[in-house]
Amino acid sequence: MNDVTPQLIEAAGITVELRRAGQGAPLLVIHGEFGVPGWLEAFARLAEHHDVIVPSLPGYGQSTRPDWIMSVHDLAAWVTWFARDLDLQRPVNVIGSSLGGWVAAEIATVAPQFFNKLVLVGAMGLKPEKGEIFDYFLDSGLAGLRRAFHRPDQSAAFMRYWGRKWAPELADVVEQHREMTCRIAWKPYMHSLTLRHLLPGVRTPTLVVWGGNDAITPLNSGEIYARAIPGASLATIADCGHMPEMEKPTDFVERVRDFLQA
Amino acid sequence: MTRKFFFFSEMGYNAYPDDILERYGFTALLLPNSLFDREKASQLWRMFLREHEYASEMGFDGSVCNEHHNNILSMQESVNISAAVVSQHVKGTIALIGNPLPIHDNPVRVAEEIAMLDLISGGRIISGFVRGTGIEQLSTNANPAYNRERFEEAFALIKKTWTQPGPFRWEGKHYHLRVVNPWQLPLQKPHPPIWAAGILSPETIRWAAKERITYLVLGSALDATAQCREIYHEVARQDGWMPASEHLGYLIHTCVLDTDEEAFEMGRHHYGGASVIGRSGGVAASALTAGTGSAGVTGGPHPEWMAPPGYMSKQAKTGAMARERRASEGSYEEAVRAGLIVTGSPKTIIQKFKHIIDRTDPGYLTFWAREGKKPHQATMRGIELLGKEVIPALREHQSALVTGKEVTPWPQ
Numbered sequence: 001m002n003d004v005t006p007q008l009i010e011a012a013g014i015t016v017e018l019r020r021a022g023q024g025a026p027l028l029v030i031h032g033e034f035g036v037p038g039w040l041e042a043f044a045r046l047a048e049h050h051d052v053i054v055p056s057l058p059g060y061g062q063s064t065r066p067d068w069i070m071s072v073h074d075l076a077a078w079v080t081w082f083a084r085d086l087d088l089q090r091p092v093n094v095i096g097s098s099l100g101g102w103v104a105a106e107i108a109t110v111a112p113q114f115f116n117k118l119v120l121v122g123a124m125g126l127k128p129e130k131g132e133i134f135d136y137f138l139d140s141g142l143a144g145l146r147r148a149f150h151r152p153d154q155s156a157a158f159m160r161y162w163g164r165k166w167a168p169e170l171a172d173v174v175e176q177h178r179e180m181t182c183r184i185a186w187k188p189y190m191h192s193l194t195l196r197h198l199l200p201g202v203r204t205p206t207l208v209v210w211g212g213n214d215a216i217t218p219l220n221s222g223e224i225y226a227r228a229i230p231g232a233s234l235a236t237i238a239d240c241g242h243m244p245e246m247e248k249p250t251d252f253v254e255r256v257r258d259f260l261q262a
Numbered sequence: 263m264t265r266k267f268f269f270f271s272e273m274g275y276n277a278y279p280d281d282i283l284e285r286y287g288f289t290a291l292l293l294p295n296s297l298f299d300r301e302k303a304s305q306l307w308r309m310f311l312r313e314h315e316y317a318s319e320m321g322f323d324g325s326v327c328n329e330h331h332n333n334i335l336s337m338q339e340s341v342n343i344s345a346a347v348v349s350q351h352v353k354g355t356i357a358l359i360g361n362p363l364p365i366h367d368n369p370v371r372v373a374e375e376i377a378m379l380d381l382i383s384g385g386r387i388i389s390g391f392v393r394g395t396g397i398e399q400l401s402t403n404a405n406p407a408y409n410r411e412r413f414e415e416a417f418a419l420i421k422k423t424w425t426q427p428g429p430f431r432w433e434g435k436h437y438h439l440r441v442v443n444p445w446q447l448p449l450q451k452p453h454p455p456i457w458a459a460g461i462l463s464p465e466t467i468r469w470a471a472k473e474r475i476t477y478l479v480l481g482s483a484l485d486a487t488a489q490c491r492e493i494y495h496e497v498a499r500q501d502g503w504m505p506a507s508e509h510l511g512y513l514i515h516t517c518v519l520d521t522d523e524e525a526f527e528m529g530r531h532h533y534g535g536a537s538v539i540g541r542s543g544g545v546a547a548s549a550l551t552a553g554t555g556s557a558g559v560t561g562g563p564h565p566e567w568m569a570p571p572g573y574m575s576k577q578a579k580t581g582a583m584a585r586e587r588r589a590s591e592g593s594y595e596e597a598v599r600a601g602l603i604v605t606g607s608p609k610t611i612i613q614k615f616k617h618i619i620d621r622t623d624p625g626y627l628t629f630w631a632r633e634g635k636k637p638h639q640a641t642m643r644g645i646e647l648l649g650k651e652v653i654p655a656l657r658e659h660q661s662a663l664v665t666g667k668e669v670t671p672w673p674q
Contacts, residue, residue: 137571186405
């Protein structure tokens with residue numbers, strides 16, 4: 001798998017770490033609380049038919065952290081600015097994973113003209129009716145990562161990025177991401193009290209993708225998303241944890257492609 | 263200023279089962295409170311208050327209170343309530359190690375309560391402020407990533423409350439108050455002496471020096487404490503002023519009994535006690551290790567609780583003082599050798615404390631003289647010996663840092 005070297009660009013008021021490759025219509029990926037560990041297999045496959053754009057959000061990776069970003073709402077507003085600065089042809093297709101799914105959902109509620117189609121993957125943002133969102137902050141970075149995979153030791157992505165003994169630099173990045181997530185999603189933890197009420201107003205065709213064994217965000221949250229957004233459908237991926245794009249890239253890309261081409 | 267000698271006890275819950283760590287792996291935050299025995303706790307309160315009272319009778323200059331949450335380490339969930347009660351049992355100063363400012367959403371309430379305390383106690387209050395431990399951020403849901411910002415803003419607001427006439431409006435980053443105009447102000451003018459306390463966080467030491475307030479070193483080894491003093495003095499030198507003794511406080515685990523052997527054995531309560539396994543030792547040490555991020559970080563008693571994201575800087579986790587602290591916490595013997603716990607007969611301990619004073623010159627020397635399951639009788643005897651023999655001998659002793667004389671040797 002070819003890696004894509006991240007570029008540092010000036011956009012939306014900060015320095016942004018950006019990975020971008022592929023041909024076709026733009027596909028913006030909004031990453032989750034673990035940041036972008038590299039050019040994932042799923043990105044490479046999607047890049048066969050799309051211009052895949054993967055920025056590291058402010059405070060993640062090498063993107064600088066402005067102090068004013070203190071909520072997911074702030075982050076959502078920032079993403080729309082970033083897309084304008086990149087001159088993306090809009091409306092744009094978007095994948096939002098976990099925390100990034102919450103960001104994407106926030107944008108969809110206030111700027112429907114921004115998105116063409118939306119894929120929410122194990123998205124944060126809603127308080128489940130059954131179960132609770134796993135609290136990363138009561139355990140270590142590694143414990144959270146392992147829990148985000150159904151079978152971490154059998155996942156090529158997990159083993160590649162986090163499976164070996166951590167160098168101090170990697171530990172620092174994991175801690176940096178935990179801190180940034182803490183800054184924006186501490187309380188209420190990983191959810192909004194308003195988002196759910198705004199979802200029925202979304203007009204963007206939406207696919208909700210969930211790992212069948214997600215031990216971070218209960219599947220129930222996916223059901224609520226699919227129920228609340230008009231016309232949305234829910235696809236679960238078997239034998240898969242919180243991050244289908246990493247744990248089951250083939251299944252994931254298939255679902256996404258079908259949805260984007262339909 | 264004449265050096266002050268204070269008594270301190272975390273007033274920790276000690277009726278826990280001896281194998282608590284083996285059974286649960288931790289002694290705080292998620293430790294089920296079904297283990298809490300209400301009757302026993304009520305008895306403990308009476309015992310703790312008697313110990314404070316006795317320290318006052320034996321000649322201590324004051325008592326020190328503190329606050330922790332969700333932790334067997336301390337039964338003081340409100341330092342202001344503790345101080346209010348203790349002030350009615352002791353004659354001297356009541357020093358508050360700390361109101362953990364970041365956990366409060368209205369710092370003016372803290373300013374009001376301290377004003378009340380100062381008025382009720384007749385101006386006997388020292389008001390310490392702390393950031394709170396990592397556990398407190400989790401148990402009170404105060405965002406650890408903004409801990410330092412909140413601490414500094416709350417401090418500025420409280421200080422303004424005490425030094426500038428109200429009413430005024432406060433529109434900050436974390437605090438927003440329409441009207442700041444508390445009716446009661448402290449008796450001491452413009453406000454009680456202020457401490458900032460910490461466990462070797464270089465940022466807090468520098469900040470305290472910038473604010474010219476006392477930095478209180480909490481139960482740390484001697485070398486590290488001497489380094490704290492150095493950092494403080496360095497910042498002061500850069501700012502063009504010379505700190506006095508009263509700019510440093512030192513809280514130190516102390517176990518004195520009639521013989522060295524008895525004191526050494528009894529001192530184990532200070533190591534194996536709740537404070538070590540619940541806060542300042544085992545857990546913190548693992549947290550610091552975890553900060554360096556080896557893949558095995560989930561081992562140990564939930565180290566993340568002591569250092570939730572953003573709470574501790576990398577420097578504080580991995581700096582020289584943190585390394586020293588870890589090294590001194592490996593065993594009881596190590597902790598005694600490093601001066602983290604000071605034990606001995608009055609004769610021995612007087613010499614040890616002369617050495618400590620010679621190297622750090624604290625204006626406030628606070629003996630952490632009750633801990634864990636140490637029996638009441640042994641605690642009372644320790645208080646008696648400190649009050650009758652140790653403190654009088656130390657009152658006369660001038661620090662070598664002031665006199666330029668040789669440092670008293672550590673007894674062999």
